[in-house]
Amino acid sequence: MEKTIMLVEDNPNDEELTLRALRKANIANSVIVARDGQEAVDFLFGTGKHAGREPTTMPAVVLLDLKLPKLDGIDVLHRIRADPRTRLVPVVVLTSSSEDEDMLRSYQSGANSYVRKPIDFSAFAGAVTQLGMYWILINQSPPSRG
Amino acid sequence: MKLPSTRSLRQKLLGMVLVTTLVALIVALAAMIGYDLSAYHRTLVSDMTTQAELLGRTIAPALAFDDTRMAKENLSLLRFRPPVSSAAVYNARGALFATYARADAARAFPKLPEADSARVDDGDLVLFKRIVSDGEILGTVYLRADYELFSRVYDYLGIAAVVLIAAMLVALLMSSWMQNIVTRPILAIAQVAREVVGQRDYSRRAVKMSADEVGTLVDSFNDMLTEIDRRTRELEASNAKLAQEAEERSRAEREILRLNAELEGRVRERTTQLETANRELESFSYSVSHDLRAPLRAIDGFGQALLEDFPEHLPDEAKRYLSRIRASTQHMGQLIEDLLKLARVSRGPLERRAVDLGQVAQQVVSELQQREPGRAVEVSVWDGMLAEADPHLLRVAFENLIGNAWKFTSKSAKPRIEIGALKDHGRTTYFVRDNGAGFEMAYADKLFGAFQRLHSATEYAGTGIGLATVQRIVHRHGGRIWAEGEVGKGAVFFFTLALVAEEAADEGAVGKKAHG
Missing domain, CATH: 3.30.565.10 (Histidine kinase-like ATPase, C-terminal domain)
Structure with a gap:
């Protein structure tokens, strides 16, 4: 079964740049994009807009922005960690923020990793590439339930 | 004037006068009675001795002639001497020669005469007197007379009692009247003292009624009151000053408290304003951190994408411009970074x-x-x-x-x-x-x-x-x-x-x- 990446990102520029970087890195896995926190939660649990989706297969990794419309990144992280179905899904916080406070809150809420988006595109692309490589190719995902 | 202390003083004076009077009277009466009783005894004994002597002289011839009848007659003359209750004459041999007894008296006589003597026996005076003529003892006269010493004592005691009571009453009246002279000025002082203490009125003065020791006492008392009055005024003045100072101090303290409260209020207000400003600054920094970087990343990212994806379509000049665009975005990124640092050093404790x-x-x-x-x-x-x-x-x-x-x-x-x-x-x-x-x-x-x-x-x-x-x-x-x-x-x-x-x-x- 193919491993999917979930990108939670409201900024279309960042979305496109991220997707481009993944493509360039030859990570051809399907990427599910959620444009706000609610959509991300709906997808993961098969509710709302994604009602009907059986929440049996989970993404190999969730790339989560912190500043999101509706539910913000930390709320989404709380939801993911509170539900037994999604508790083990790896979550990487990918954000512009370099605030210590944001980093601390992310780790306290159960983030597996915290990555700052650099302004320099080369550095940004490098970071995304490395993330994709690590979580899709190197990391072993937790066993799927159901 | 009905307070215990004043009554006590009067009573003491009264008691003193009465006790003194009583003792003086008793001593005087005792002396008088003693003297009277001893005089009575002496008079009676001498009287009866004389009586016996007379009787002996009268009866001597009868004894000489052994004339009992005559002796009896002589003895019976004793009825004119009522105190004599009984009498007897013994002859030279000591035998009872003639007797006399008052109607109410017992007819018992000593069997034998005694030597000359006078003694008190059983409430009577018993007297023996020898009848001597030319150095020869002719016989002995025996007289028993009522000895009224004790009844006199009783009479005297009665009289003494009456005299004492009368004297005490007079003394009581006299001293009650006279002690006023002594006690009135003292009581007046006491009254003034009580009023002074009771009403705290140190302007009162005792009236001087005499120039004796009480007068001196009044003067001293008045001087003392003057002094107390002066000191009390000073004390009151100083107290009033103290109270005023305390009042001023407490007013100052209240003022300080009010100012403090005002200050605290202002500090709270300023703190709230500062906190608000701080929060705004923080949310500003946060927004800068997030929102200002994203467009820069897009400019830089798409510039790079242009360079990477369409290198053959871009003239070198365009590539150089794109490089300038990217350098500028990176410089701006650094500026944002440094500004955030500057903001960060101002925040937090x-x-x-x-x-x-x-x-x-x-x-x-x-x-x-x-x-x-x-x-x-x-x-x-x-x-x-x-x-x-x-x-x-x-x-x-x-x-x-x-x-x-x-x-x-x-x-x-x-x-x-x-x-x-x-x-x-x-x-x-x-x-x-x-x-x-x-x-x-x-x-x-x-x-x-x-x-x-x-x-x-x-x-x-x-x-x-x-x-x-x-x-x-x-x-x-x-x-x-x-x-x-x-x-x-x-x-x-x-x-x-x-x-x-x-x-x-x-x-x-x-x-x-x-x-x-």
Whole structure:
């Protein structure tokens, strides 16, 4: 079964740049994009807009922005960690923020990793590439339930 | 005048008078009665002795002639002497010759006569008297008379009782009347004293009624009252003054409390305003951190994408422009980064701890050396630079100051950096000295403004925020920062970390000494 990446990102520029970087890195896995926190939660649990989706297969990794419309990144992280179905899904916080406070809150809420988006595109692309490589190719995902 | 104390004084006087009177009367009466009784006894004995003598003379012839009848007749004359209850005549041989007894008296006679004597026997006076004629004892006369001493005693006691009672009554009346003379002035004083004490009216005065000891007492008492009155007035005046002072003090205290409350209110208000401002600043920083970076990343990212994806469509000029666009976005990213740092050093609590600033400086220096291993800079850091400061903020300050020194010595022939501390009057001034590009003293005050640069970006890279950050850190520690420099010779940055209470003055002298 193919491993999917979930990108939670409201900024279309960042979305496109991220997707481009993944493509360039030859990570051809399907990427599910959620444009706000609610959509991300709906997808993961098969509710709302994604009602009907059986929440049996989970993404190999969730790339989560912190500043999101509706539910913000930390709320989404709380939801993911509170539900037994999604508790083990790896979550990487990918954000512009370099605030210590944001980093601390992310780790306290159960983030597996915290990555700052650099302004320099080369550095940004490098970071995304490395993330994709690590979580899709190197990391072993937790066993799927159901 | 019905209070116990006054009655007591009167009673005492009365009692004294009565007891004295009583004792005097008793002594006088006893003496009188004693004298009277002894006189009575003597008179009776002498009277009866004379009677017996007369009787003996009268009866002597009858005895001589043994004429009992005549003797009896003579004896019976005794009926004119009622006190004589019985009488008898004994002849020379001692035999009863003739007798006489009063009608109510017993007819018992001693069997034998006795020698001349007079004695009291069973309430009667018993008297024997020998009848002597020409030295010859003719017989003996015996007389028994009523001895009324005891009834006289009883009579006298009765009289004495009546006299005593009468005398006591008179004495009572007299002394009651007369003691007023003594007690009235004293009682008057007592009354005044009571009123003075009761009403606290020290203006009252006792009336002087006599010039004796009581008069002296009245004078002394009045003098004393005058003195007490004076002192009481003084005391009251002083009390009133004290009360007034206390009132003024409490009013002042209330005023202070009110001002304090007002001040606290203002402080609360200001604190709230500050907190609001701080929150706004934080959310501003947060927005800058997030929202300002995203478009930059897009500009940079899509610029890069253009270069990567369409290299054959772009002329070299366009590629060069795109590179300029990317360099600018990256510079702006750095500016945002530095501004956020500047904002960050202003936020959060200041945590003062014991810090070895020498150690902090060493760490910063070794980081710089790692970053640019090719640079050969002679760095000396003094030992024992201990301070009470926020370790994180001081590290940021040194990063900027030493970083600047590092940067501005990049064109020096023999770059040298010195980090040390100077102590003067218990105040420590820290300094970072270099022999780099230096600056013109005319611009010394412009060094610490944000975005103020004294060198062009092409000469030395930088955003112009570093020294503003350092200044804010120093100010947050209640210290001062200033710089001295000369173009081409180098610069010295001095700063103090005064405690809040300390005055940050007069440090210029230390600075000059350091510079020389």
